[in-house]
Amino acid sequence: MESPAMESPEGVAAALDGTGYLPDDGIATAAFLARRMRRPLLCEGEPGTGKTALAQALASALDLRLIRLQCHEGIDAAQALYDWDFPRQLLHLRTLEAASGGTLNAEEAESSLYTSRFLLARPLLRALQESPCVLLVDEIDRADDEFEAFLLEMLSEYAVSIPEFGVVEAPEPPLVVLTSNRTREVHDALKRRCLYHWLEHPGLEREVAILRRRLPGLDARLAEQVADAVQRMRRMELLKPPGVAEALDWAQALLALGTGDLDTEVAARTLGAVLKYREDADRARAAGIV
Numbered sequence: 001m002e003s004p005a006m007e008s009p010e011g012v013a014a015a016l017d018g019t020g021y022l023p024d025d026g027i028a029t030a031a032f033l034a035r036r037m038r039r040p041l042l043c044e045g046e047p048g049t050g051k052t053a054l055a056q057a058l059a060s061a062l063d064l065r066l067i068r069l070q071c072h073e074g075i076d077a078a079q080a081l082y083d084w085d086f087p088r089q090l091l092h093l094r095t096l097e098a099a100s101g102g103t104l105n106a107e108e109a110e111s112s113l114y115t116s117r118f119l120l121a122r123p124l125l126r127a128l129q130e131s132p133c134v135l136l137v138d139e140i141d142r143a144d145d146e147f148e149a150f151l152l153e154m155l156s157e158y159a160v161s162i163p164e165f166g167v168v169e170a171p172e173p174p175l176v177v178l179t180s181n182r183t184r185e186v187h188d189a190l191k192r193r194c195l196y197h198w199l200e201h202p203g204l205e206r207e208v209a210i211l212r213r214r215l216p217g218l219d220a221r222l223a224e225q226v227a228d229a230v231q232r233m234r235r236m237e238l239l240k241p242p243g244v245a246e247a248l249d250w251a252q253a254l255l256a257l258g259t260g261d262l263d264t265e266v267a268a269r270t271l272g273a274v275l276k277y278r279e280d281a282d283r284a285r286a287a288g289i290v
Helices: 009-018 025-037 051-062 086-100 106-111 123-130 145-157 188-193 204-214 220-234 244-257 264-269 278-286
Strands: 041-045 066-070 082-084 119-121 134-138 159-162 166-169 175-180 195-199
Touching (some): 009 025, 025 041, 025 051, 025 175, 041 051, 051 066, 051 134, 119 123, 123 166, 145 159, 145 188, 204 220, 204 244, 220 244
Parallel strands (some): 041 195, 134 175
Antiparallel strands (some): 082 119, 159 166
16 A cells, blocks of 8 residues: 555645545645554545545545445444355255255355355455455444444454454555544544544635546636635525535536536526525525526
8 A cells, every 4th residue: 555655645635636636735634644544534524525535536546446335324234244145055055965965964064154155245344355445434424323333343453253254354454434424423432443534615716626627628717607606605504505516517517518608597507507406596596696
């Protein structure tokens, strides 16, 4: 995982810049420290501030595989860590029975069922087996408390014990990025094991730079118009303020239409690319943004 180009926060910033992700100093420093200290990085912030994209950019900058675990309510260890391939185990057992001619050794047959051949590795186990890699645990705030506690144990040791199989330990800790939209508070115990960074929406200048970096065909004037309108929307009381992803969608929609100016008529026609609730669109119109 060592890469001289990422041996300082400035190096991390440059490497992420090269992937099209433009970090501020805080993000670059947090990513550098997570990598140097081999600690998970918990990123919190409003949706659309670039938390998930940071993990993707780190994987690209380090030329490592990105393994993603999308959290949701009810997720459990079998979905996140491993499961056994029961249909294949059953078929294997029947084959052994047929081949043994009625002299099957039960103990040997059972031990042959719990090998890597029948182990279905889910994202967390894959991250341990395939490290070095970047492990993205996305939206941990959507998981239940029990799953968060389970994850806490795994991130402490970077190893898991599978009763029928043995201990699986990462040859080196994966670079772990956890994201949270703060729909609920992540427990202090998990936070203590992580470095923490709160991501803000980018300022106007950086958002213009992001738009132009991600959409090379976007001229400076149109990028500034889009970024300025999006920044004003974020200062309103909207149900879902637009993130960087929505700003990119809006700019891409304007490019697709071949327009070079975000005037009122074009903005009204393309508003669905940036605002996803009718109430928000009405508020933007009432405020004179479009």
